[in-house]
Amino acid sequence: PDYREARYNLGLASYFLGERDDARKAFRTVAAVAPDLADPHKELGMMALEDGDLEGAIAELRRAVERDPRFGAAWLYLGVAYAKAARHQEAKSAFTSCLEAEPANPDCRKNVAAY
Numbered sequence: 574p575d576y577r578e579a580r581y582n583l584g585l586a587s588y589f590l591g592e593r594d595d596a597r598k599a600f601r602t603v604a605a606v607a608p609d610l611a612d613p614h615k616e617l618g619m620m621a622l623e624d625g626d627l628e629g630a631i632a633e634l635r636r637a638v639e640r641d642p643r644f645g646a647a648w649l650y651l652g653v654a655y656a657k658a659a660r661h662q663e664a665k666s667a668f669t670s671c672l673e674a675e676p677a678n679p680d681c682r683k684n685v686a687a688y
Contacts, residue, residue, distance in 0.1 A: 575606035575607060577603050577607040581600070581603045581612060581613060583595075583599045584597075584598075584603065584616060588616070588620070596616070597617065600613040600614075600616045600617050600620075601617070604617070604636075609640060611637040611641035611644050611647060612637070614633045614634065614640065614647070615633070615634065615644065615646060615647045618630045618632075618633030618634035618636075618637060618647070619634075619650055621633055622650060622653065627654055628658070630651075630654040631658065634650055635651065638651060642670075643674045644674065645678055645681060648668070649667075649668070649671045649678070649680055652664045652665075652668040652671060652684055653684075655667055664684075665685075665688035668684040668685045668687075668688055669685055672685050
């Protein structure tokens with residue numbers, strides 16, 4: 574078995590304990606053994622965004638939304654990454670996709686209104 578859920582949870586636990594390298598390793602392993610899952614790419618993208626690696630964040634978050642086009646949180650963080658990279662049209666598009674995926678999400682609404 575690939576233990577994808579256990580590895581994903583290990584990644585989350587490592588992240589929350591501040592063990593970022595271990596978290597990245599766990600999320601990359603999940604992405605490799607379960608290429609259809611969006612969640613590990615969202616986590617890797619968020620970590621890249623926190624590290625200021627905008628292009629890395631955009632790449633991982635795009636992988637997440639390609640795997641699950643209804644993943645509102647991934648669209649939201651993708652929009653944030655685009656905005657920080659001064660790619661405003663792409664940010665607007667990502668925030669709009671966030672709102673389409675999760676119409677009740679106040680963060681999606683706020684960011685669509687800002688653009």
